[in-house]
Amino acid sequence: MAPTPSHSSLRTVRDLLRYAVSRFHGARLSFGHGSANAYDEAAYLVLHTLTLPLDTLDPFLDARLLPEEIDAVLAVIERRVTERVPAAYITHEAFMHGLRFYVDSRVIVPRSFVGELLQEGLEPWIGDVSQIGPVLELCTGSGCLPIIAAHVWPAAHIDAVDLSPDALAVARRNVADYRMEDRITLFEGDLYDPLPAGATYDVILTNPPYVNEASMRDLPPEYLAEPRMALAGGDDGMDIVRRIVAGAKKRLNPGGVLVVEIGNEHANVEAAFPDLEIVWLPVSAGEEQVFLVTYEALPG
Structure with a gap:
């Protein structure tokens, strides 16, 4: 010292x-x-x-x-x-696109290129932003993306899911801070499992655990201080992403889109989904950080 x-x-x-x-x-x-x-x-x-x-x-x-x-x-x-x-x-605070969020060690620190894309309403992949209704966000963590989405899409109601009750406690605090309890509903459970039967959505957003195991071993201490379950995505980083893609069509409305952030795992995405018609969305870090799949292109 x-x-x-x-x-x-x-x-x-x-x-x-x-x-x-x-x-x-x-x-x-x-x-x-x-x-x-x-x-x-x-x-x-x-x-x-x-x-x-x-x-x-x-x-x-x-x-x-x-x-x-x-x-x-x-x-x-x-x-x-x-x-x-x-x-x-x-x-105990983090900022995304002008919004302040409470954070602590129960959640990863908010950072997402999906939030960047939301600033433009995901145009041109969705129509009139005023017409976006039900939205689903998986692996919500601190609840930052649903709150940003609620600001961008004035008519949207967002269901947000996380497996961690600790993370949801933080998300609940942030939702309350923005007085959005009537527009954002939080669910505890494994991806699509806790959602109401038959619920479908115009948009599914997710920034899931996607770091491959070799990269996890090389993370600096600041990143290892974050919850492992919010980062680690298995050997190739795609364990959770595969399950999200596999279940998305059942939960999307026709014409809807799935948007997935995958960080530096572009090669592993291409290897995991060789037959999936993927659209890579440009963000400030390049064109290999976030992908979109339409309802029509999804399997199932």
Whole structure:
């Protein structure tokens, strides 16, 4: 453990920011849970701990801090370095597309290219967004995607499913925070099993566990701090994805679509579904992160 610096050497926000970046680089931390690099994460943690606006750093850089404020920031920096947990588990918040979500170690930190696609309403693959009715989201975790979908599709009612009661407790809190209990219904169970008999949907969304076993073994500590069941997808990452695809047609309305996020598993998707007519959707990370299958192309 690095020695704790004195208050005489760290007096301002700028001092703490510089110190945090140095500590993060020195500890070789991994990022990707809301921040892409040491500087952005340091700025976020310093501002959050000092209860300052997260988008306003420059006016406060040379502000002198109280001793107790310095102690609080140093404690957060040290926890991030020594525990190697995502920053979101320290602050209990994560952001996606302007929306804030409560998170803790019961769920993976919200991050999804499906959320990015939802910003455009999944056009042109669905029609008038005002006409989207029932929507299903599988493996909901924190409930972030149903909440984003409810903002984008004003007439939609979303059923969201997760196998983990702990994850659903977090999702329930987020749904309540956005007062969407009348538009989002949470179900505990295994994929399609807990849904009402005969329920069908215009859209099925999912960001399921898809990390292959070899990649799981190579994950940095920050990712291993997240629930394994929300990440691990079996030897080729496709264990859950196969089951989602196999059961989708029975739960989709004619003309509906299934949208699945699979991260870096493009090759394994192609190998698992060689005869499936897949459409790869472009997102900020490229065109091999999310795929779509229409009702007509689905097996069964």
